[in-house]
């Protein structure tokens with residue numbers, strides 16, 4: 393076999409890159425919320441906790457620019473170094489006494505324990521074939537943890553569809569509901585986050601939550617009662633991505649707010665600095681302010697940040 397000339401080699405490379413770029417995009421359907429409890433305030437909701445628990449798993453770590461985590465144009469963050477940092481990638485196991493087991497976000501699948509780019513493919517890898525963007529201990533992926541716990545997964549709720557939140561999907565059952573905020577899939581493609589991955593292949597449809605008709609629960613804003621008994625609430629916190637969702641787990645052991653990437657870090661939250669990478673900066677700051685007002689009003693709610701458990 394003849395050795396290809398450099399020109400043919402680069403043509404082959406470009407063809408392979410284009411082929412690797414075509415990713416599966418599931419159809420989007422509306423999420424249908426069940427009939428809800430008649431609560432009209434967080435006071436009444438938190439006064440009636442439910443038999444639900446949440447456990448946060450660190451499924452691995454990714455290396456990112458600190459400027460993605462913190463908006464360095466804000467005075468409080470101006471002197472933070474613009475370096476690369478390793479941050480944990482989370483998935484949250486939700487267990488409801490009668491409804492079963494759900495995940496909020498999926499973290500990284502088991503391929504990240506084998507190679508530093510895990511299941512990230514396409515142009516991103518061709519550009520830097522030996523790059524390490526992630527690290528993971530064997531068994532830390534969500535599928536291994538669900539197997540170890542003999543869990544039967546009932547569904548997956550996403551905060552948003554950036555790759556560090558969808559990379560666990562390939563290892564999970566695909567015949568369960570996958571749910572995100574309205575506009576999440578479009579946002580993921582428009583921001584380029586889906587161009588190099590194929591995480592949702594095999595998922596028959598993505599259900600998106602439309603918050604426009606949802607009840608307003610001050611000070612957090614639009615909220616949807618996902619299981620119909622006041623145990624698990626989706627809260628519209630757009631900005632980092634369109635359709636970003638935070639989740640409130642109304643557990644008898646104490647309420648927990650899974651903030652997601654509405655604030656990646658506790659430092660950012662406590663200093664009022666919104667994420668650096670956003671779809672809509674004004675919406676991102678407004679979401680952060682609403683979460684801060686909620687945290688002040690209900691200090692007993694445990695806060696879990698997107699990349700800072």
Ligand SMILES: [Zn+2]
Pocket residue numbers: 554556557653698699
């Ligand atoms: Zn993230």
